[in-house]
Amino acid sequence: MKDSKDEQAGPNGVTINGESSAKRKSRSKSAEGGTAAASKRSGRSQARTVTVVDVAEEAGVSIATVSNVLNRRDVPLSDEVIRKVEEAAGRLGYRKNRMAASLSKQRTNELGMLIPGFDSYFGKLAEEMENLAHRCGYHLSVFSSRSNAAKEKRHIEALLERRVDGLFCHGLTMSHDSIRRLVGSETPIMLFNAWEWPTDAALGIVNLDFYAACGQAVRYLQEKGCRTFVYLGAAGAEATDRQRRSGFLDAAKSLPDSVNVHVVEMSQSSLEEAIEEIAGFARNDSAGPVGIVGFDDSTAFRIMMKLVEKGFAVPEQFKVIGINDEGYARDCYPSMSTFAIPHKSQAKLMIEWLLTHLGEERKLEEAGLETFRPPAGVKERHIPVTLVARMSTEGRG
DNA sequence: CGCACCGCTGGTATGCCGTA
DNA sequence: TACGGCATACCAGCGGTGCG
Known part of the structure; x- marks a missing residue:
């Protein structure tokens, strides 16, 4: 399937000098009652990056239409509008602002992974996980902890501060209670190679048998x-x-x-x-x-x-x-x-399990993966070696 | 002076309604 | 049907304001 998001990425740092009319319009509201701080901020951005507002103006369509073309192919759109928006995005070198999108969607499309080290099996597993996550439109950040509890805590904190949508952790050195307190219930966590871990500590546990x-x-x-x-x-x-x-x-x-x-x-x-x-x-x-x-x-x-x-x-x-x-x-x-x-099947199951939980059935299907819903009460799966x-x-x- | 509170800012996604 | 327009939400930090 054609993916406009992959095609629209332009050269880094492409900027627009001067403001679009749409931008001026949207800003004028606040500028009228604006604060000194606001005017200082707007003065700072002499050269700013390309946004959907610029793409909309360039294509001669609304911001909503740009958003629909670039993100929601299921709404009715004419081929002509799609073409105009994609061409405008390409011409301007539009690059999606992930931070803003995450703010709006309350999803970062970021996943975090903690492994003991990058050598041998764990390195291969991390690489496979990264590939699968990428195919599903996610980015995977991998940290190595060398089985050091303090380092584990630091890395997990860093990933949670980035508001990752989900975490993959090996059988950690830190206590079961510590990880529960640290991660809380907002961020789903998948454990792997976490033998003897209580099943309520995570969304699921994928262990090699x-x-x-x-x-x-x-x-x-x-x-x-x-x-x-x-x-x-x-x-x-x-x-x-x-x-x-x-x-x-x-x-x-x-x-x-x-x-x-x-x-x-x-x-x-x-x-x-x-x-x-x-x-x-x-x-x-x-x-x-x-x-x-x-x-x-x-x-x-x-x-x-x-x-x-x-x-x-x-x-x-x-x-x-x-x-x-x-x-x-x-x-x-x-x-x-x-x-x-079988690090590939282990990685596949973990990605499928977590993304199914996140409601990403469609992305899994597009990536040629399957959804995974464990039978009721089952939270641990064994992968045979x-x-x-x-x-x-x-x-x- | 310190504190609490309010409003604004950034960029995007999306729902709803209006319109041609 | 295929759009446009508008409002709103998201979050964290900052500046302004008012009060004790």
Whole structure:
């Protein structure tokens, strides 16, 4: 569909010298009873930017018609008027004043997003979200907080001061009560990767299902002949770790009693100490290979490389699975099995959920997206992640 | 002097009514 | 039907005014 708003943008700083008659007319009312401050302000704008008033005058139509042409294509308009307004806007280099429009509509068409950092998965997710938001006529501002509660508060305050129409936040470091007090009820907030968060803290929560993934990893390793299972924990990551750890441990409970299950706390021991401990499992526990599930790719990768360096065989003695599907998991040798994160479907669901809530069904449709209304009472959705099997569990083919 | 209150300002969107 | 014209709302800050 043709979008006049995209075409009318002119060179920045295009100005009109001297006032239009419509402008003079509208100003004259206040100027008569005007204050000193008012005349000072009007004197300041010797060169001002192009407004709808100028476009209306240039096109020979009313301001209402300009507004209708540029914003409301559903009102009856002749092709001739549309053409005249679009040409006038183009000639003058008219650029919509978002601040004024927001003031009038009580909508800024701005969305805010808070992520822990721009690296790997979060960067990809933010980029996808920005693309989708743009397609729907929204602008997305993304801030990174490095999981620092004070920084989170500062960024959220800044976004709320900009009157964003909605917020996307990862599982924050700040308390649930703090975010509720901070955001209030006026601004809808979508949480993502917010495990263990109460569902009433947000409009909705979109979580990646790492619990199921870690359970799947255990069963998959069992099928591959593993009799010893190790989870490489990152206790410092709190809820993120707890979700993966409980998925691993709960799945391990359903394994036969003869298997051995261990958790190695990576944050509490050096890499050498961790390798020593893990190597011990291979010697002591069983004749089968040891299955290792890492908290993430980075953790799994460091352990796998160290095992190879020490002369252990991957995947014959140790089978390793990470989480995140970082580029190096594919490119290293042996290539590492991992879980791919469907950041595109996660981003799509979050945008669709929030914009449906904002009543933007039409924009979603125009952008080729769908509306999303969760069933009554449902406020949390899980996005499944996909196992990508590679050499570290499958062998060298 | 300090304070409270009022009116005005910026630019746009939109509803309603009038008119050709 | 296809416009024009007008009024109003939106928000935050500033200046003016009146009062104690």
